[in-house]
Amino acid sequence: MAATILVVEDEPAIQELISYNLELAGHNALKAQNAEQALEMVRTALPDLVVLDWMLPGMSGIEFARKLRADKRTQAVPVIMLTARADERDKLQGLETGADDYLTKPFSPRELNARVKAVLRRRAPQATDDPVEISGLKLDPASHRVIGNGTPLALGPTEFRLLHFLMTHSERVYSRTQLLDQVWGDHIFVEERTVDVHIRRLRKALEPTSHDRLIQTVRSAGYRFSATA
Amino acid sequence: MAATILVVEDEPAIQELISYNLELAGHNALKAQNAEQALEMVRTALPDLVVLDWMLPGMSGIEFARKLRADKRTQAVPVIMLTARADERDKLQGLETGADDYLTKPFSPRELNARVKAVLRRRAPQATDDPVEISGLKLDPASHRVIGNGTPLALGPTEFRLLHFLMTHSERVYSRTQLLDQVWGDHIFVEERTVDVHIRRLRKALEPTSHDRLIQTVRSAGYRFSATA
DNA sequence: GCCACGCTGTCACAACGTTGTCACGTTTAT
DNA sequence: ATAAACGTGACAACGTTGTGACAGCGTGGC
Structure with a gap:
């Protein structure tokens, strides 16, 4: 499961926390601090998965996710959404942003990895691996x-x-x-x-x-x- | 790098964060939520390293560290101390608690792992992965x-x-x-x-x-x- | 629906390697 | 010379791993 994962998160500490854990789990982490930057990176290289903060300066996470879904090229990329509180998660589900999974802050690295693994198995079972x-x-x-x-x-x-x-x-x-x-x-x-x-x-x-x-x-x-x- | 590390931390989220990262790094993590519990665990099995929160309910981390240093059996066990803010760290250094290293919250898992590795290399090289x-x-x-x-x-x-x-x-x-x-x-x-x-x-x-x-x-x-x- | 099939996790038992101890032989210091 | 310290082979108890069998489960074909 050596996947390339784009982490979109503006808070540096959380960004580091997530990226580091993904790397420990054997993945390749790309970092973006806002949606604009993330869009640029997606243009260059398609990641296997996007971990996306709901709240972002400028374009929000939801908006970014919609953009991903709108473009045929990025339509199939799985998204895990980060939300600050449980009730926000409910709101999001109502909005149907098309995320594959949700994580409520604070979350444990164990939970993050488990969900990443699950999503990858479901959405990108083969795309990530070399012979x-x-x-x-x-x-x-x-x-x-x-x-x-x-x-x-x-x-x-x-x-x-x-x-x-x-x-x-x-x-x-x-x-x-x-x-x-x-x-x-x-x-x-x-x-x-x-x-x-x-x-x-x-x-x-x-x-x-x-x-x-x-x-x-x-x-x-x-x-x-x-x-x- | 297959060391047994005792993590003494009362905050469950941080406890989980630390333990999980240590396990990812290949270590065996023992968990204690207070100094009393930690003392009991140390009695049963000597860990290779102790990661210790400064602030603990009941017996403080400093007190626990002193107890470790006082007993001949546990004297040599390395300790990494977790402190809440940078200025508290200075205080601690003045107090000479005998910790081998300090980590100031918030810290990144990367930093934690680096220090753990460094301390182990210095104090317990046989618990290390180095050839x-x-x-x-x-x-x-x-x-x-x-x-x-x-x-x-x-x-x-x-x-x-x-x-x-x-x-x-x-x-x-x-x-x-x-x-x-x-x-x-x-x-x-x-x-x-x-x-x-x-x-x-x-x-x-x-x-x-x-x-x-x-x-x-x-x-x-x-x-x-x-x-x- | 129903059935056949492949896959999975668990168990009991066999096979094998490892461990701690002993008895005895050998070396060393005084 | 003598006692203490160390080397060495043997061995039974123990722990770890290999292996075949089996029941539960889900899947796809019919």
């Missing part, structure tokens, strides 16, 4: 395909996301908890050992081309994707 | 790998932690008791001679590349990791 290749194992998020030495390999959705994460974060150990957070999402409750089972399924799927050896167990630490034995 | 290399022996916590002159070496979890500690505290003798505290954890009950056995296992694991000579026995004192014979 990866390691040791003859190719994974292409766009076509949702995995190919080992030329032969296509079949794996389920979870196995695919798991492999994608591991391949884009190779040469590093991840604990079961970290994998659950990163691959499953950070607000779900599943047993840690479930990771084991999916690792096994993934290994089995990669077995035909012997690429299962790339997935290594690090006892009492977690799993690692590595090209070297 | 270590001494005399051709490389240890990388991120990938959980040990490589001697290019060839990978296999060692068990305890041996890995032991080597990590020794390499980040080289040229210094540690007694069996100290090693037990640092590598095994405090308040656990194992024979001192157990250290001998693990030292031996570690030496055996490093033998293939002759790096076992870096681990030296200091008779009637303990062990030392040293590059010089």
Whole structure:
């Protein structure tokens, strides 16, 4: 989920807070302090998602969102709206601005990330990712395909996301908890050992081309994707 | 960077903000909402670092920090203090509470993480993610790998932690008791001679590349990791 | 609607690695 | 020489991971 996200927020502290957390979550954050600036940036490069403050100096967030929806080119870009209080949120819903989700200030970074993740999964499931290749194992998020030495390999959705994460974060150990957070999402409750089972399924799927050896167990630490034995 | 960090903060929103960011950075966050609760948690398990709000209901942060410094067991635990305004920070410095660093609210998560990293590097290098290399022996916590002159070496979890500690505290003798505290954890009950056995296992694991000579026995004192014979 | 199918999460058990301790051999200092 | 300190191999208890099976769930075809 390496998405480019445009954060439109005039308050520098909140801008920093949001951008930083998005970057920590592996995204690429673009910053704009007002709607005019944001429009300019959208013209240059289309982001995968817009996080938008409702209250902005000059053109308001609502107005900006309307402009996005009006232009065919930017019509499909998902928007998460930031509102100051719960009752303002209600007002907004009445206005039907076309936002994909709302966040009420103050919000926790955890909540922000969860919603960003959810929206991206819903609205931009494939657009953001580049193909990866390691040791003859190719994974292409766009076509949702995995190919080992030329032969296509079949794996389920979870196995695919798991492999994608591991391949884009190779040469590093991840604990079961970290994998659950990163691959499953950070607000779900599943047993840690479930990771084991999916690792096994993934290994089995990669077995035909012997690429299962790339997935290594690090006892009492977690799993690692590595090209070297 | 896999450190256990105790966050003492009564404001739930800030507590969440800090904890979440620490977890994103790969740490394990323990939460306490007041000093009393924090003391109890410290009794159970010693954290690698304490992030402490200055203002707390009941026992103040300063008082808590003093208690930490007073007890030999918790004396060495680094503390990062959170203060509300810059001028309070000056006051605090005058009071010499013994904090390792200060953060003035409002602070950005980026700043928090930077300071945490800096303090850990200074006070608890083995809780850090930084790779270590001494005399051709490389240890990388991120990938959980040990490589001697290019060839990978296999060692068990305890041996890995032991080597990590020794390499980040080289040229210094540690007694069996100290090693037990640092590598095994405090308040656990194992024979001192157990250290001998693990030292031996570690030496055996490093033998293939002759790096076992870096681990030296200091008779009637303990062990030392040293590059010089 | 109804059914077949694939996917998911969980469990129980097997397989394997790790740990702490002991007993005994070896070295070192006085 | 003698006692203390350290090295080393063996081992049983323990913890961690691999694996097959299974029931619940949602989806798409009919």
